[in-house]
Amino acid sequence: MPDDTQILGRCPDCGERIPTAWRLIDYERDDGTEGVWAECPACEDVVAPE
Template sequence: MNADESSLGRCPDCGEQIPEAWLLIEYETDESETEIWAECPTCEDVVAPE
């Protein structure tokens, strides 16, 4: 990953960093919290980064 590329967090399946470019959806819950889903470029699963 590039040093100037931000990370969304780690994949809960394989542990790799997920770059912001792999973000699929960002939404606000009923409790006014922001949740995200992204595709992991390593294992190619759709996950909620940790």
């Protein structure tokens, strides 16, 4: 079960903190770094946490 105390980052739209439980998908970018898409619990948009 995900640990809700861990934070992925903040929503680039509204600034709300996004817990790991809201993670939707992990992916690898062309440069080899990890990317994440998550749903913002406040504005309900799918975003790349910052």
